[in-house]
Amino acid sequence: MNRTRAWWNGLEPQWRQAFREAFFSRPSPSFSPSEEELHQLLHTQVLRLAGPGAPYSNLSIALTNLSGVVALRDLTYLSVTDCHITTLEELHGHHQLRSLFVQDNRLTSLKGIESCTGLQELYAQNNALSSVAPLRSLTRLHTLYVSGNALTNLDGLTPHHGEVMRDCFVLPNAGLPNREIIRLQQEIGLIPRRG
Numbered sequence: 001m002n003r004t005r006a007w008w009n010g011l012e013p014q015w016r017q018a019f020r021e022a023f024f025s026r027p028s029p030s031f032s033p034s035e036e037e038l039h040q041l042l043h044t045q046v047l048r049l050a051g052p053g054a055p056y057s058n059l060s061i062a063l064t065n066l067s068g069v070v071a072l073r074d075l076t077y078l079s080v081t082d083c084h085i086t087t088l089e090e091l092h093g094h095h096q097l098r099s100l101f102v103q104d105n106r107l108t109s110l111k112g113i114e115s116c117t118g119l120q121e122l123y124a125q126n127n128a129l130s131s132v133a134p135l136r137s138l139t140r141l142h143t144l145y146v147s148g149n150a151l152t153n154l155d156g157l158t159p160h161h162g163e164v165m166r167d168c169f170v171l172p173n174a175g176l177p178n179r180e181i182i183r184l185q186q187e188i189g190l191i192p193r194r195g
Contacts, residue, residue: 004038015068022058051082066090088112110134132156162189169195
């Protein structure tokens with residue numbers, strides 16, 4: 001058995017199902033992708049996985065982790081929305097990633113994306129995030145959506161972010177004090193937006 005087939009067989013069942021439905025458009029459990037199809041998957045740059053509650057859903061299940069994308073190192077665009085993802089740690093080392101859409105999940109932390117230094121867009125609204133500290137090294141971000149979380153501060157956003165970022169949607173976050181909004185404006189140079 002070659003490495004790509006071993007990788008496929010080693011995937012969690014939820015991930016084989018997700019790839020069958022969303023990438024191959026062949027939802028039958030009996031479908032087994034060819035070597036060429038597996039090669040295409042492993043080297044794809046774009047992957048969109050929208051859980052059952054999403055507009056334009058392409059999954060019948062809500063994924064619970066990102067283990068299936070660990071080997072997909074060529075990804076530049078990843079969207080996993082309306083699922084039950086709680087962590088981004090599986091994205092460690094995805095240096096090519098430019099756009100990440102993980103809104104409407106169950107994320108409690110952004111830990112794991114610190115090494116995604118090429119990231120330009122992050123959509124992580126409507127989760128349970130309490131911190132944006134892992135964003136400190138992501139100074140190429142020009143779009144950030146973290147509204148609808150449990151943020152109490154914006155530590156992690158620096159003046160370097162203020163130089164590049166065009167869109168900073170941090171409101172509403174019920175626990176975010178006014179002093180943090182003022183600091184964002186005065187020290188970092190970002191205008192907080194609602195969205």
